[in-house]
Amino acid sequence: MKLTKSFIFCVLSILFSIYGQAQDLPIDGKVYDENGLPIPGVSILIKGTSKATVSDFDGNYQIKAASKGTLVFSFIGYSIVEESIKGRTHIEVKLKSESQSLNEVIVVGYGSQKKSVVTGAISSVKAKDLDKVPNGRIEQSLQGRVSGVTIAASSGQPGSNSTVRVRGVTTFAGNDPLWVVDGVVVDAGGIGFLNQSDIESIEVLKDAASAAIYGTRAASGVILVTTKKGKSGKMTVNYNGFIGTSSPEKTLDLLNATQYGALINEKSVAAGGAVVFPNLAALGVGTDWQKAIFNNNATRYSHELSISGGNDVSTFYTSFGIQDQEGIVTSENSKYNKKNFRLNSTHKLSKIFTFGQTFGFAHVKSSGIDANNESNGPLISAINLDPITPLVEMNPTNAYSNPNVIRDANGNPYGISSLVGQGMVNPLAYTQIRLGAFGESNDFVGNTYLEATITKHIKARSTLGGKLGYWDSQIFTPVYYLGATYSVSKNSFSKSQNKSFAWNIENIVTYTNQFGNHNLTVLLGQGSYVDNIGGGSTSKIYGLPITNYRDASFNFDIPQSNRESSTYDLTEHKLTSLFSRINYDYKEKYLFTGIIRRDGSSRFGTNNKFGVFPSFNLGWVVTKEDFWKQNDVLNTLKIRGGYGVVGNDNIGEFRYLSLVNGGYNYSFGNQGAISSGYANLTLDNPDLRWEETSQANIGFESTFFNSLNLTVDLFKKKTSGILRYINIPGYVGVASNPAGNVANMDNKGIEVELGYKKKLGGVNLSVNGNVSYLENKVVYIASDSNYITGDAGYPTIGQVTRTQVGQSYNSFYGFKTAGIFQNQAEINSYTNTSGGLIQPNARPGDFRWVDTDGNGSIDDADKQFLGSNIPKYTFGFTLNLDYKNFDFMVFTQGAAGNKIFQGLRRLDVGDANYQTIALSRWTGEGTSNDYPRLTNNDTNGNFGKMSDFYLEKGDYLRLKLVQLGYSLPSDMISKIGASKLRMYLTAENLFTLTKYTGYDPEIGGGVFGIDKGVYPQARTFMLGVNLQF
């Protein structure tokens, strides 16, 4: 009911304003946009007072003000205009939309700059761009909206994060960009606390020369998030809420029981075995496991309320929100609830001093399932389980005699497969045993600053920022029997509690002055940063005298022998920095930015503790030259370029030293006593040094026909001395791999951003698009082998990617197929130079492997590179149409030029189910040239070898958002005192154009595009209301 109170408050303040204005002049007028169309809802404030009004549907307004006063016109998405009244009683004003405004301001780190003089490659997303995006994770709201940033959701699980790569994969580990929220560094995993509707702007510093101001941690790009601040003037109350329903966009076509039985028979017979299912017809259709796990009506809602306002002394912005979302896969085990609060304020203490603070808090409670895991979880179970096993066994046999089988509400046991085992168990039974598992987090992020305007030219600012995070989880595991190797005979309850704290102090001094046509800003700064302060503990008890997870408690009297606990401390990470930036321009025509930063990191030994990172950028605004004739074709053109170096210390603590760790224990004697053993964890590397990323960038920003913005950037990024754990030979005898500076890698690319705005009759049209092209290549690897494996593996097949000089990072690597042997004659004619058979053990129906090295036999040396997991192209397009009170938006986004490893079927589980593509397998001459025969004795390795058979194109174009909105006419809603009442219908992930045969081609993670049963993105329909006072 907060809403009602604020509403009354509003009404009262308006009444008071009217009372106070009795002595003033009545003024009226109209507000237009640049196309001469009236703008409703514009806030008109008398400067220095809290008196304000709002323009009506036709853009008209009336207000009473003193004749010497000033009116301030403001509206979201438009530049603020101030008009001195000077005795006038009728004032018409034209507002310029911000994106076309040259005075748009960009946050650049430790300050902001006019866009027109920015020299770096910085992409920006403003609040108005995010307005129409349903409240969710911040990474998702960036996806497809800025060029040069590849974003792929790690999973469709509610609240799950996304993998964000700025200008490609910069290094081998720790490629997350640096997130800075209101000046506080927040780790990539922790930014889930942000509430999307609190965001004023997001700036992505892509080029090294811009990011260099963040020195050591900027190698993978910097993302600056600025939250909303209050504005002096009328208090604004904004409510935005929606309800929605989610369902899977697609399910896989899997074999039914009869088809499955036939293929299992065929497989067995082909290997000389018996017919497994003599009576196929009796098998029928069988169980649809996917139907059992997917929820076609998963609910979702979001409510956001914000209040902002202020006066000449203080301003504030505060918000409250709640979001709740059920996952589409086994919703009981996959749900997310977030409550958040924010308070930002600024206060003018005196003429000189200003104090400000930001504070955000989020509480999240969630539960989740394995989102992309081949060994466990409902998705991989539903795909691999045989369709013969029933969902619920109505006629239990001996196999169900175990007292711990999980039963449904009617007391019947859930079906247990005797054909498919290991982690692939009945997902409904699995759901039951996971009911008592959930996690919670509480995040507090904020800062306070004191700013002093010492002279007209000198400003100093001290900022203290902090982030405190708590995350807990608890799991009650009942006794269960889901299969022969998947059972627990003693229940347990565990609870873990973790805390981490980070703080930083920054002191900066800025000097700004103008000498004739020379503009100069010099920034000097110092910062100290400490993170990873904290620790956690887990306690676990066994044998609780209960069966229901709801009764789980640590208060039960459990004997000491059934109690376990473990506790850990985090190791602090510290940085100390000095930095400076110079911005200079001549007539805003010739631009220069220079940055230098020196960082010291606790992660390096004395030999290399400090690193210095310089950069510069130059710009030339061609259209400001005298020789440039103003014309209607090319209105503005700025050419800019630069070069910079940034660092990376993302390698973990103490890697330069050899630590002696415990945990290598042994038990002597017959009393069960355990002695603690210690051993060296790894080898020393005192020369471990900073990884450096240098980047050259050149680009231009332009405006054509007063309506088309075009920005193009070209970059080349070189990372040298990449920090990585070296896979050392096992004979060295250390348990853990040492770290080293082992490789160099290049990224180069082109980014194009396009914006177009036009009025066609009564329709306002705006189109935005961006396309990025990226090329990644490893140019040096220090070890003698010239390649590195070990980042993406799969049971039976082994490693599926390899990092090698000349190839893109973690490229797919395996055998290349050249069709299928249709008959023995083809096998016999596939010979080497000496006439021997290249594949002597092959049978008709087996793959013909390409003998890459030409040595006349198929061996590991024939493996070759089969494609990259990194999308070459990423793109996004937004279309906005406004007509009268209706607005319509379409947003599509996609990626192309990458391969996906389709590992949905577990090969090592012989009788796992197949996708229906298996029906088109080779069964005789001429039946198939791309899907081999099925046999239990796959001596040719058709399925057991990593090959291009497992790779598919990852290209996709997704209709991410479609939204239709209707705003009630302002004369209607002004009766209830509202300035805006808009209703909207949104569809998210309506459909995806792709040839990929898995659930979802968008697969994030350390290595993109490894599909082990990824949790797909949900298709959601939402109905929402936006109300503003």
Next chain:
Amino acid sequence: MKTIKFKYLFIVIAMISLGSCSEDFVDITPKGSFLSDNYYADEAQATSALVGVYDIIRKNSGSFENMIAVMNAGSDDHYAGGGSATDGEGIQAFSKHRLTSINVLRPFWTDHYQGIFRANTLLLKLPNVAMSDNLKARFAAEAKALRAIYYFNLVRIFKNVPLLLDPLTATNMYNVEQAAPEAVYAQIEKDLLEAIAVLPTTVPVATDGGRLTKCAAQAMLGKVYLYDGKKAEAAAVLAQVNGTPRQANQYGNKLLPNYNDLWVFSNKFNAESLLEVSHTNASNADWWFWGSGMDEGNTLNVMVGVRNYSRTSGSTAADLAPGWSFDVITQDLYDAIKTDPRFGATVFDMKAIKAAGQADYVAGYQDTGYFLNKFMPRNSDKTTGGGAVEINYQQNSYIIRLADTYLMEAEALGSGARAQALLDAVRARVGLPSVPVTLAAIKNERRLELAGEGHRFFDLVRWGDAATKLADRGFVSGKDEIWPIPTSELQGTKLKQNPGYN
């Protein structure tokens, strides 16, 4: 004036925080672990380092890829078994003699080298440890004996292995080459001889059972000599271990009167045991650290257990916990041991028990109905503490026991009265009459006496019988006697793959 003061205050604050952020600000010392430079300072730290060397010996029966389970699977006495043809890729591949450099059980290489690294590090640091010289000498002897045991496993399994006696460093680690097997054997023998000179004759069983003794090192040395073809030396040192057959040896060891007592889990460090691997449920081993240095449980037990074993009501069948049906016994061994007094202790005849309606089970992969009774997971041995029940069994396993050294000495001697007496002693213990001592008789006795204890594959290879006995298992003579070197060891190194593998 007031604002000016504010101004200075501001600058002062800034200057202070600037000063506080000097270079020591980013110096952090580790907590919870030690720096190798100043570790190994005193007796307590040296003891911890020695425990770390012992840690690896648990590989005999701890963790999934343990010596006994895997080596059994490659012999003619057992199949890999398990849940399916792909349940444990390495053990399945070895059972079918289809090892490749990729599916080879890499921990058999890496774990042993970790033990060697730890032994080498301790031996390097010991001279500077502040502790008594006697104790230093004993620690060094233990480290050398353990290093010898680890190299012995390596050279038997992989044959061509690097021989490292000092810890490697980041700069020289790629310059290593494989040593000739003869050189490895020579070093093993040297280490053991040096250890024998120092090791204590006995240790207090309650607190130190499992630590190396003179007798254990001698027994190992005898075994090493036998594998190294030095029969005379083997017989000589084993004679010291065995003493007079059927009587206690000089250290008090003798055959247990009852063969079945060898397999009672609580019968740890019994008189017949010369060197055994210690297990306990006290580490509360849990899946997340299964097989790590913190897991002190026996994994072999659950591996060889009967899949889904369930007794019918009123059953008189053994009270067993269910297991994973690895190392099922072949019909061949069954037939060989069927009438032997050791049958009951060796084979859990599930086939008969099921036929009698006493218990039921689910047939795993390669099921024969015969399970390895010596290591059955028993409900009486189930942990009542925390951790996963499956991996907290506490039955110890023998690395070498007196019946083994009796038969090895007999084999080394080949014939004669003493050989006959040694063979007779082993047979008499289980009530079998004397048979004339021949190599064939000794081979047969070894097979039945030591069935399922992980020796058979090595024995077959040593006797040159592997090719015939394992022909139907895919064994290729001249190749499958040893394992391939894991791929990871060949990348960027000077190591060469074993013959026949790529």
